[in-house]
Amino acid sequence: MKIFSFKVKFPFLIAAAFLLLIFFHYTGILSPAKDFTIKIFSPIQAKITRLALYINGKLSSNDEITTENYKKLEEKLVELSVENARLQLLEEENEQLKNQLKVVQNLGKSFVSCRIIGKDTALRTGLFNLNCGIKDNVTVGLPVISSQGVFIGRIYQTESRISQLMPVTDPKIKIGAAILNDEQTMGIITGRGDGLLKMEYIPKGVKIDTEMLAVTSELEINTPKDLLIGSVVESTADPNNFFQSAVIKPSFEINDLTVVTVILP
């Protein structure tokens, strides 16, 4: 290939283009083009993602129960779980009610709604791409909730117009959580990789029953406490360990999510 009357070999051209691309990326010269591409195509991507999530829902639905009824029951269950969590907190202490109301009010004031537009193109991870980024004040570590107020996960990485959500079901996440029992026992929740969660570092001797609710604790930075995460399915105590653990079923169905809310600090 001839460039300015010099004969340049194709591999060198590719190498030069590659190095230039890296340079442009890290200096931010490509940012406007990237933003433009993401902004233009995110509505189409959101629709495609919705279709994929719908198919996922169909694939995992039980044949004996009609999909419509099943969805309604699931929605009802989540609503009841949220309501139940709220009622338990009411009984605990009046102060906690005030705090929760503050949280709800705060949610209305500073949040940003984002659409799920897909997943990483190269990596086999459970992370979802959202169509909001630094320009929408979304930063790394911010909590993400569903429209029903259920804690879904955290922002893992963000760029100007795109960010990645790490759901609570991801094995790499660690969330400070509390079980809504008498002592409000704290522990660390992490994903198991199979759609369920594992709560670890629960002191031995604390009674953990099934159906008890797990919520975010005050140990979480930038995250309001008492956001519902899920309910206990099973608890196990290893005699050789100082702590016991519990299996938590998350109170959200990822296939039903198309729009999520990022709570701003």
Added chain:
Amino acid sequence: MVKHFIIFFSGFAVIFLQSSFFNILKSPFNSVNLFLFFLILLLLNGNKANVVWGLFFTVIAELYSLLPSGVLTFCTILLFYFIRYISGKFLGDNYFFSLSALIFLSVIFYNLLLTAILSLLRVFIPSVMAADISADTFIYIFYEIISAFFLLLLFYPPYSLIRTRFKF
């Protein structure tokens, strides 16, 4: 000109289908790597313009990836040289089984290369997100090969008509 338009629009469609549809589906359907398949076919159809198109689409795909910028492009460049070598030495004809074998080797090469680069990067940059190497990784590659084979069954008739051999 029409050919380039077709490549341009199908490239974007493939990226969005990969990112927003196939990656969202449950296993084993999420193993369909339409983007890699498209890239291999593009690079196989050996002329410089197609290589440039391949790199262009890789750059677009990088917008929707967590990987440090340049990793995918680097993999694509090495994949191109791998395909060029294999195609030039052994599997240069247009038969279905030659193409199948080429795609089979390319999928393995690309996945192992990406895994190796990510593992290496992780040593220097711990925050790099990479899937842990486990039995699942190889099962995933196996599914990816199977899905690439089915994709080839689907796309072989039109592709065999337009394919040209490497000219450089």
